[in-house]
Amino acid sequence: MKNWIVIGATSAIAESVCRLWAVRGYNLFLVGRSQDKLDMVAKDYQVRGAAGVHTQTLDVKDHGQHQSCWDAAMKAMGTVDGILIAHGTLPDQKQCEASYDSAFDEINVNALSVISLCTLAANEFEKQNSGHIAVISSVAGDRGRQSNYVYGAAKGMVSIFLQGLRNRLFKSGVYVTTIKPGFVDTPMTAEFDKSGPLWASPDQVAAGIIRAIDKKRSVVYLPWFWLGVMLIIRSIPEIVFKRLSL
Amino acid sequence: MAKPYVSWGRYPYKEQRGIDLHWRPETLPEEGFFLPQGNARSYGDSCMLKEGTVLSTRFMNRFIEFDTATGLMRCEAGVTLAEVLSVAEPQGWFLPVTPGTKFATVGGCIANDVHGKNHHVAGTFGCHVTRFELLRSDGSVRTCSSGNHPEWYAATIGGLGLTGFITWAELQLKKVPNSAVNVENIKYQNLSEFFTLSEASESGFEYTVAWVDCLASGVNLGRGHFSRANHARPMQPRPSQSKLTLSMPLDPPISLVNSLSLQAFNWAYYHRQLEKVRCQTSHYDPFFYPLDHVHNWNRMYGPNGFLQYQCVIPMENSEAAITELLQRIGRANYGSFLAVLKVFGNVESPALNSFPRPGTTLALDFPYAGHKTMRMFDELDQVVVQAGGALYPAKDAHMKAEHFKSFYPNADKLESMRDPKITSSFWQRVMEAE
Numbered sequence: 001m002k003n004w005i006v007i008g009a010t011s012a013i014a015e016s017v018c019r020l021w022a023v024r025g026y027n028l029f030l031v032g033r034s035q036d037k038l039d040m041v042a043k044d045y046q047v048r049g050a051a052g053v054h055t056q057t058l059d060v061k062d063h064g065q066h067q068s069c070w071d072a073a074m075k076a077m078g079t080v081d082g083i084l085i086a087h088g089t090l091p092d093q094k095q096c097e098a099s100y101d102s103a104f105d106e107i108n109v110n111a112l113s114v115i116s117l118c119t120l121a122a123n124e125f126e127k128q129n130s131g132h133i134a135v136i137s138s139v140a141g142d143r144g145r146q147s148n149y150v151y152g153a154a155k156g157m158v159s160i161f162l163q164g165l166r167n168r169l170f171k172s173g174v175y176v177t178t179i180k181p182g183f184v185d186t187p188m189t190a191e192f193d194k195s196g197p198l199w200a201s202p203d204q205v206a207a208g209i210i211r212a213i214d215k216k217r218s219v220v221y222l223p224w225f226w227l228g229v230m231l232i233i234r235s236i237p238e239i240v241f242k243r244l245s246l
Numbered sequence: 247m248a249k250p251y252v253s254w255g256r257y258p259y260k261e262q263r264g265i266d267l268h269w270r271p272e273t274l275p276e277e278g279f280f281l282p283q284g285n286a287r288s289y290g291d292s293c294m295l296k297e298g299t300v301l302s303t304r305f306m307n308r309f310i311e312f313d314t315a316t317g318l319m320r321c322e323a324g325v326t327l328a329e330v331l332s333v334a335e336p337q338g339w340f341l342p343v344t345p346g347t348k349f350a351t352v353g354g355c356i357a358n359d360v361h362g363k364n365h366h367v368a369g370t371f372g373c374h375v376t377r378f379e380l381l382r383s384d385g386s387v388r389t390c391s392s393g394n395h396p397e398w399y400a401a402t403i404g405g406l407g408l409t410g411f412i413t414w415a416e417l418q419l420k421k422v423p424n425s426a427v428n429v430e431n432i433k434y435q436n437l438s439e440f441f442t443l444s445e446a447s448e449s450g451f452e453y454t455v456a457w458v459d460c461l462a463s464g465v466n467l468g469r470g471h472f473s474r475a476n477h478a479r480p481m482q483p484r485p486s487q488s489k490l491t492l493s494m495p496l497d498p499p500i501s502l503v504n505s506l507s508l509q510a511f512n513w514a515y516y517h518r519q520l521e522k523v524r525c526q527t528s529h530y531d532p533f534f535y536p537l538d539h540v541h542n543w544n545r546m547y548g549p550n551g552f553l554q555y556q557c558v559i560p561m562e563n564s565e566a567a568i569t570e571l572l573q574r575i576g577r578a579n580y581g582s583f584l585a586v587l588k589v590f591g592n593v594e595s596p597a598l599n600s601f602p603r604p605g606t607t608l609a610l611d612f613p614y615a616g617h618k619t620m621r622m623f624d625e626l627d628q629v630v631v632q633a634g635g636a637l638y639p640a641k642d643a644h645m646k647a648e649h650f651k652s653f654y655p656n657a658d659k660l661e662s663m664r665d666p667k668i669t670s671s672f673w674q675r676v677m678e679a680e
Binding site for chain 1: 270308332
């Protein structure tokens with residue numbers, strides 16, 4: 001049995017991951033904004049076989065509450081083996097261009113709150129010389145594009161922060177996994193036309209996340225072909241890239 | 247990924263507007279018409295709505311409660327039978343009734359009051375639904391059971407999704423010793439042997455079904471393989487489930503099912519077993535869901551899609567009418583390798599409108615070939631109507647309005663209980679076409 005904290009536990013990808021963990025009999029501490037939704041997913045994991053399910057509401061933007069959330073998890077489970085950070089929003093890029101306040105909000109939710117939680121988890125795990133931090137970043141963080149550079153900047157900040165954190169925690173035996181999904185068919189992307197071949201289901205991505213965590217991978221693109229796609233996107237010279245409408 | 251919201255037969259193939267519901271809704275959309283949809287495994291247009299929006303439950307699929315002592319399971323409407331089995335079967339519980347695919351949702355199974363290979367002993371899916379919650383566009387919410395709002399309970403089972411939106415349902419599962427089934431496969435010569443076997447197997451076997459070589463004619467008409475099975479007694483080791491799945495990744499430009507491939511397949515499939523009777527113990531999965539191992543098998547019919555023709559004929563007319571149906575299909579050298587015969591029993595469903603009734607059901611797939619298909623179906627309809635039979639809405643894309651009303655005498659009652667904001671392409675076709 002393993003004890004995992006899941007932040008953003010009612011997001012579609014986190015839910016798919018937790019279902020698989022429930023089947024394995026994990027003990028889960030679920031954190032999300034809505035108690036009603038947390039209750040619904042908690043019951044589901046109980047039926048599927050989770051050893052224990054605990055819930056806690058949290059607005060991740062309220063960084064002051066992060067420590068007490070962690071303490072509640074420790075109290076509920078005794079020890080923590082890992083934390084999966086899966087919350088996020090998809091900003092309205094146009095609105096972020098028009099208003100710095102909107103851009104700040106999005107960066108706060110998608111990056112600063114993640115950094116706050118990772119800092120907490122890193123220090124706790126470093127003390128116990130074990131633990132696993134897995135964070136859902138995005139392929140969007142690999143290069144800034146005009147269509148979503150605020151989201152991309154936030155995810156890029158997360159990816160780079162995790163690189164450094166992984167480097168720091170290596171000698172403590174703490175693992176850090178950066179998860180970079182491409183397009184996933186979730187409520188966050190409800191406004192998109194999802195008929196193309198690049199779209200993956202939350203279940204597919206969840207299976208990849210669990211594989212990556214089991215194998216203690218450092219960085220994983222999901223599905224795998226995004227590794228190639230982003231390799232190409234990253235290698236386009238800026239002089240050309242700035243002229244593209246991506 | 248594949249285009250969602252399109253029905254399994256991909257005929258009539260229409261781009262379909264849909265909304266994915268991720269959480270149990272508290273109200274229904276106020277704009278326009280809509281139709282609840284599960285995993286879109288109905289073949290024709292009963293899960294489609296041309297001018298409106300389908301409300302898909304494919305992501306509304308959480309379990310709510312499972313009492314492993316009593317086998318009562320409560321879950322959201324979008325939970326598939328595969329998921330029910332994955333949770334229940336390891337704990338000794340099984341679906342009381344299952345159709346030939348495990349990818350149907352619980353909500354869809356209620357809406358179509360589906361049946362399985364055990365209809366002669368267990369009746370329909372609806373017989374095992376203890377209660378469900380029905381949300382209507384007027385904002386009303388009812389928990390329906392045989393004792394609570396019985397009229398809504400009866401109308402919603404087999405109600406084609408029209409009476410409202412099912413948010414969750416509770417099923418009474420069935421205790422089984424393990425995952426194994428003992429299967430007897432009997433190669434039989436002709437239709438009358440099928441009926442003899444079926445009658446002889448009714449009391450001793452929980453599951454019966456036959457595959458028919460729909461191209462065999464003359465003295466061989468109706469020949470095929472009769473399968474009968476029971477859940478196995480406790481045993482060690484348990485048979486394991488094959489992990490092998492195949493997939494049709496692309497749409498072939500033309501149907502791979504044609505008269506040549508059909509002749510070859512049916513001949514080989516009939517002769518695959520040399521001995522008369524073959525007994526084996528296997529995992530339940532290949533016995534109940536052989537086609538689920540090929541993902542998107544519907545694509546093999548090419549871009550035009552396919553239709554299924556499934557009828558039921560009262561027992562007294564069964565042999566004559568099914569002989570006639572098979573003769574007509576054989577003469578046209580048209581059909582497919584999916585031809586299934588089964589004798590229904592007389593366990594009564596709580597449904598107001600339900601397809602299964604005492605008699606024999608025949609189901610066949612046909613690649614869509616324009617007028618040829620519709621002419622053939624018209625001919626088959628004549629036989630079914632004269633024999634006092636009925637057609638199955640979940641499989642249908644052609645049934646005529648006047649026939650529907652004679653097959654389902656309570657259709658008007660269902661119409662009166664239909665949610666005014668809900669309709670389907672099927673319902674418009676059979677009810678509003680006059």
